[in-house]
Amino acid sequence: MRFNVFKNTVLLFVFVMISCASKAKSKLITKNKTHFSIKNDSIITVGANQIDAYLPLLKGKHVGIVANQTSVIFTKKDSIFLVDPETNETQFEKEFYRNTHLVDSLLSLKVDIKKVFSPEHGFRGRIDAGEFVKDGIDTKTNLPLISLYGKNKKPTKEQLEGLDIVIFDIQDVGVRFYTYISTLHYIMEACAEQNIPVLILDRPNPNGHYIDGPTLEIENKSFLGMHPIPLVHGMTIGEYAQMINGEKWLDKGSKCEIIIIPLKNYTHNSFYSLPIRPSPNLPNDQSIKLYPSLGLFEGTNINAGRGTEFQFQRYGAPFLDKTIFKFTYTPIANFGAKYPKHKNVTCYGKDLKDEELNGIMTLKWVIEAYQNSTDKSLFFNTDNFTKHAGTNKLQQQIVAGMSETEIKDTWQKDLELYKKTRSKYLIYN
Template sequence: MNIHLSFGIDQLIQHSNPAQYGRIGLVTNDAAYTAMGQQSRLALLEADFSIQKLFSPEHGLSAKGPDGAFIPNGVDSLTALPIVSLYGEKLAPNSTDLTNIDTVFFDIPDIGLRYYTYLWTLTHVLESCAAHQKKLVILDRPNPLSGSIEGPMLEENNCSSFIGRWNIPVRHGCTLGELAMFFNADKNLQVDLQVVSCKGWNRNLILRDYGMPFQPTSPAIVSWECMLAYPITAYLEATNLSDGRGTNAPFAQIGAPWLQGFDLSKLQGLTEDVVFENCQFVPSEGKFMNEVCYGLKIRVKKAQHYPSTLLGLCLIKLIKAQYSAYFSWKPYPTRANPTGLRHLDLLTGIYQSERLLELTWVDFLSQIKDFTQITEWQRKVSPYLLY
């Protein structure tokens, strides 16, 4: 598509006076680039913004740290700035971190899903800026999965975690700037908040439609294909199946040594927007490392409105039914959930979600469709939409 798209950082550099922000702490990682392909922190420094230190989310400043792994503090080899990890000893900047900081900038590409942790790092930064009376500037970026919305909503009382703290849908349809404004109001945080908007983004389009090169946002999200398949296959983290980590298509292919001859017909009959094919692969890490796995390759043809939650949970139910002697639930320990227990609950936001998989097929489909109603979310968030 021949549409010019610029990010919040591009708009900030073009239209703002760096002196007005004083001393800056920048929350970022290596996935954050300008529209012209320069890393955000270098572009800001070259434009005379006074960055004093960097803060990094899960996967570290490199965006390559192992999933769920503890990330230590460090020093940035590009800028020689100190790096404070927000996925190590703490999840939020403390008073010491913010001493001699006037403004916090946040510039991290997200992928538009509730269980992707960069969003929740943002919420901790929001709370920290409120507590320590620091201005927060969100350098906004498009939601790469478009503005489409899909449930279920998250049950805060039973399912709140670092892969979903607050009551929003799995596919929330917002930019991080829009969510920051919503949370600031909804949680009455009273942060001095500025959102620097993108220019040229149409929320009916996915980011791939603009012909932009893909920048990996974390170790397993390495291509548009992986990003589009992830909302379907992320739920397999809670099972004993391989999610394709350690292959060239993590989340875009899933399997196990025992998943030979899987019957695709019922799954494929649910949608024409996604194609499922049998495949085999040998993962170099994770579950079934160095073993031949048989399974499915997933290709999303129409990305705006495909029913990812429905497909993901139906996929698990069908595998569980066809391979009951082999399938099992499995804990998924991370820095934010050390026991790894109830991982499916935390991903879906549904309390005791494993019970859904015991229902008859008809009742299961009915329940899932009920869970994915998002009219109330659309009403609540609409005053904060920028695009």
């Protein structure tokens, strides 16, 4: 059984290609179909693909798995063609990867999976940000689904009962307020309490080539940030799990037994384009690259592209000065955003879909938006902004009119300290 997790995305891709091709002299048709495109270097091998390394650890065990739509094994390259039906000549060709979901693959290998734990956005990754995920049954496998973003974010003793090992395989994007690393913390903490090992199948961090942003002050701890790390932390899930253990961040300083299946042929400078969107509102490389910067708008009343097809690639609000912000758009309810900010209201802002930004997070858009708000009292949702920033100082600095350079200077001491700590837990160069 295969999980067609991105059927709609593929159909849209094919439709766009056909639409563009229809403008040519010859009408083009699709010859083959496939799942999704991938631009990362094929020599990078994710942990899930190294079945021989971890299958022996699962034989004869009762297994739980923390997974979502990104928890896949890449099976083979394929291609999609647009061909001229008159000459049968290929007019377009692109390589793709097929995949099978990890749960399907393990079941086919007779691994005794007892239950699936689902993080924010759910097992299929279609639930809105912040929306509770309900327990249930997976209709494809009949496995029980236990939500870690509903009644509880930490598995209970009863939910872990009967398990011999728990697998964690979720694609992260390397940003502190992206909640999958908080789920990792709670999985490790609960498993440590029950003496259950956690098997981590590592995946690349698409923002893993740099470290930036304010460091969380522990008094501002929340599910949007549980540890004193910068906003962009520069670690893979496997490395981060080692840091959680090593820095004794689990309750009572306990330590979880972790087994990491590391990536092959990966460094922190490797370019990696995610083949599957890690959550509903991170649809492509550009959104993932801009997310550390535009994600701060989540703590304001500015719309960051939710309710459009360019999530985290634009921002705007009705109260931004329209004499300065000429770009307009209107958020509507859509996949991943039933209730976007300023739904059905014209927003004035900026289009960043072609913005070149690499290796830094920037405050320039948040500062510019604040300075050019027609009513600044509408701008901040103070508690939420503090949770995203990890500090209440950032809002104070922006309101005080400090420049981006001046604000970033205040981060440097903490960043240097963090880099020294991080170096102890790195698996990759």
